[in-house]
């Protein structure tokens with residue numbers, strides 16, 4: 182697993198634009214070398230900010246959208262089309278305006294879908310979908326995602342893995358149903374840390390002063406049970422993309438001198 186690297190941008194708008202530019206390059210490179218790319222999307226303000234910035238970037242046309250697999254790190258277990266669902270927000274921010282192959286858009290199940298209100302069955306079905314997409318050289322039953330993005334919550338949660346909750350302790354399953362989430366809605370579906378760690382690159386996004394404490398805690402040696410963001414690492418790269426407000430409580434020793 183890779184050690185965290187930090188990039189700090191002036192403000193959240195620049196952070197979103199820079200992350201979008203980075204994502205375009207990463208997808209284009211992966212498509213050039215393997216023929217396709219796979220990206221795991223995150224919900225939340227920062228994740229949607231990156232998607233909106235990508236939608237507005239002229240270079241988005243460099244991506245071959247039909248050869249891109251999209252997955253989700255977590256989902257709020259709500260009916261299809263609910264405005265609070267991460268996939269609904271992603272569609273509005275970007276997905277409805279680019280020519281994706283619908284078969285390669287792997288949304289997590291909704292609470293009015295084939296599994297009804299059974300969130301455990303929904304989680305298991307998503308794990309099976311991931312396993313079907315994995316090839317033998319991948320690790321542990323999930324594809325080796327090219328980029329997996331995670332918004333960092335003010336409590337250090339990533340995906341729907343909350344501090345001290347059962348989901349963050351999961352070591353076997355790749356996807357779990359989440360009950361009693363401290364952030365509404367209470368029922369969710371989430372990738373686990375083992376699934377997250379199968380990604381080639383993990384990008385953690387945090388902007389705003391309300392994230393400063395979480396960023397400092399996760400990067401200052403906290404354990405992953407208390408600070409789930411601390412356990413999110415990529416196989417080749419772990420990148421924290423921050424704005425100055427989110428980086429404001431980092432110890433000076435961690436603050437990267439070259440960021441702008």
Ligand SMILES: O=C1O[C@H](COP(=O)(O)O)[C@@H](O)[C@H](O)[C@H]1O
Nearest residue numbers: 223224225226227332333334340
């Ligand atoms: O509920 C969620 O929150 C986190 C963080 O969201 P933010 O608005 O504080 O950036 C998000 O990453 C996750 O996907 C989402 O379901």
